[in-house]
Amino acid sequence: MDISARLKTIVNLIDKCESIADIGTDHGYVPLDVIKNNICNNAIASDINKGPVEKARINVSMEGMKDKIECRLGPGLTTLKVGEVQGVVIAGMGGNLIRDIILQGYDVFKNLDFAILQPTQNPEVLRKFIFEKGLEIIKEDLCIDEGIYYEIMKVKCQEFKNPIEKNEIYYEISEYLVKTKHPIMKQYICDKIKRYKLINDKIRDTTESALRRKKDIEFKINKLEGIKECL
Structure with a gap:
């Protein structure tokens, strides 16, 4: 089987x-x-x-x-x-x-x-x-x-x-897989960045909670971009 x-x-x-x-x-x-x-x-x-x-x-x-x-x-x-x-x-x-x-x-x-x-x-x-x-x-x-x-x-x-x-970013992704340079980790991070950018583009509200959400997503994108460059 x-x-x-x-x-x-x-x-x-x-x-x-x-x-x-x-x-x-x-x-x-x-x-x-x-x-x-x-x-x-x-x-x-x-x-x-x-x-x-x-x-x-x-x-x-x-x-x-x-x-x-x-x-x-x-x-x-x-x-x-x-x-x-x-x-x-x-x-x-x-x-x-x-x-x-x-x-x-x-x-x-x-x-x-x-x-x-x-x-x-x-x-x-x-x-x-x-x-x-x-x-x-x-x-x-x-x-x-x-x-x-x-x-x-x-x-x-x-x-x-x-x-x-x-x-905090290592709750989001595996620090172990980054350190060991897993063969598909880079493309996984690229996929995450792409999805976060799509979510961010859909946030149109200007409320405090919406702006806070955008800031949080942008922070994650920046962190992920930095990690991606090390792989």
């Missing part, structure tokens, strides 16, 4: 371990792939909705993996017991929702070795939350899947530090 570029990038960040859980499972594709490639011995495919769980069950059964992959129905990390898995994947949802899932299941989260997080939007919200919690992003990756950019973060859950202060 072939998986998408997005899911493959996620799988490539998963440490070899006994067991992982895929929260918000995508038809059980990630659990199936990690078992087939001997990355994990067991896996849990979990989702808040019945549809994805049933699809995962069908795929797991078809692949003859029922003894290796358990499918569970429930919200976020509530389907897991503390210490039951070494890592989790929380992918394919907004940064705000991923943050909330972590907070609501923090007893489970803080006992994990690692978490792979892939926000579909608002990555800045998630990064800010991670740094303010004193958590460490140990690795990041970036891919394009069907014309869409996806940022993937690998977080170390157990080593808590004091809140980490970052330049």
Whole structure:
């Protein structure tokens, strides 16, 4: 079973371990792939909705993996017991929702070795939350899947530090990917600049809030332009 570029990038960040859980499972594709490639011995495919769980069950059964992959129905990390898995994947949802899932299941989260997080939007919200919690992003990756950019973060859950202060622009984009000069980081930043310019051009109001919004966007554009030149 072939998986998408997005899911493959996620799988490539998963440490070899006994067991992982895929929260918000995508038809059980990630659990199936990690078992087939001997990355994990067991896996849990979990989702808040019945549809994805049933699809995962069908795929797991078809692949003859029922003894290796358990499918569970429930919200976020509530389907897991503390210490039951070494890592989790929380992918394919907004940064705000991923943050909330972590907070609501923090007893489970803080006992994990690692978490792979892939926000579909608002990555800045998630990064800010991670740094303010004193958590460490140990690795990041970036891919394009069907014309869409996806940022993937690998977080170390157990080593808590004091809140980490970052330049605001590094909530917006990955400092790790800038420093390591990721091969598609420059075009990703160019795409962000283009979208910010389009948004800025559409702001016609002269209200205080509109002018403040324009100033904020222009600040981000200038910062991104500077970073782009270093790549």
